[in-house]
Amino acid sequence: MPRKSRRLLVAGNWKMNGSLVASRELVDALKGERLGAAAAMLVCPAYPYLQTVKQWLTGTGIGVGAQDLSDRNGSGAFTGEVAGAMLADLGCSHVIVGHSERRALYGETDELVATKFRNAQAVGLTPILCVGETLEQRETGRTDEVVRRQVTAVLDRAGVAAFANALVAYEPVWAIGTGRTATPAQAQEVHASIRAIIAARDATIAANLTILYGGSVKGANARDLFAMQDIDGGLVGGASLVATEFLEIYRAAAN
Ligand code: 13P
Numbered sequence: 001m002p003r004k005s006r007r008l009l010v011a012g013n014w015k016m017n018g019s020l021v022a023s024r025e026l027v028d029a030l031k032g033e034r035l036g037a038a039a040a041m042l043v044c045p046a047y048p049y050l051q052t053v054k055q056w057l058t059g060t061g062i063g064v065g066a067q068d069l070s071d072r073n074g075s076g077a078f079t080g081e082v083a084g085a086m087l088a089d090l091g092c093s094h095v096i097v098g099h100s101e102r103r104a105l106y107g108e109t110d111e112l113v114a115t116k117f118r119n120a121q122a123v124g125l126t127p128i129l130c131v132g133e134t135l136e137q138r139e140t141g142r143t144d145e146v147v148r149r150q151v152t153a154v155l156d157r158a159g160v161a162a163f164a165n166a167l168v169a170y171e172p173v174w175a176i177g178t179g180r181t182a183t184p185a186q187a188q189e190v191h192a193s194i195r196a197i198i199a200a201r202d203a204t205i206a207a208n209l210t211i212l213y214g215g216s217v218k219g220a221n222a223r224d225l226f227a228m229q230d231i232d233g234g235l236v237g238g239a240s241l242v243a244t245e246f247l248e249i250y251r252a253a254a255n
Helices: 020-031 047-056 084-089 100-105 110-122 135-139 143-158 160-165 184-199 203-208 219-226 243-254
Strands: 008-013 039-044 063-066 094-097 126-131 167-170 210-213 233-236
Touching: 008 210, 008 243, 020 039, 020 047, 020 243, 039 094, 039 243, 047 063, 084 110, 094 110, 110 126, 110 143, 110 160, 126 143, 135 143, 143 160, 143 184, 160 203, 167 184, 184 203, 184 210, 184 219, 219 233, 219 243, 233 243
Parallel strands: 008 039, 008 233, 039 063, 063 094, 094 126, 126 167, 167 210, 210 233
Antiparallel strands: none
């Protein structure tokens, strides 16, 4: 595979899974990996495990990110919320915003996602902005329209310069947790169109933007996905809970 100018990233979104013991086992298995220059590795545990996982990973080069953050800034009477500043305080480098599960199950709107995106950047976190269409939207030919709306909502509110310090993850909803991966060609088509949306405002920022693919990424399909011109790594759910599988995906990006 020709080496891309962009550094790849393989990120594990652990979602609401695991335990302290399971997290420790996973971290121990990942810690042995020698990270290459071509690809970075990030894990995103649930809030209660962030600090501990971060400490376990000290000195390994493996980054830690959060799965969400509050739409509220600063501090105050927002019971149950977690501010971006708290995540930065723990040493998180990244935070996922607008995951389709947040959008679908918790009613997060494009506007709210844009607020979270901006809040993340305001405290020095790199947001990973998730976008993607449902099966019904794909089957009715609305993929481009939906993804464009989701990306533009953030572009309009945060400005294109913000994308110099952000990642986008294309995660077709129909491919998440279903075992039904987008084909490399299907994913590439949407990735190219995301890059074009950004390029219409700033070509350099678009060229440097890391765009991850997520949705049933496995060791067996990672290499073909990452070989595509505009696919710069993966946001991995289920397979990131199995160390051997996640490492296989990482190696597909790194080698
Ligand atoms: P799966 O890899 O389990 O399909 O999940 C993808 C995802 O939602 C990552 O954020």
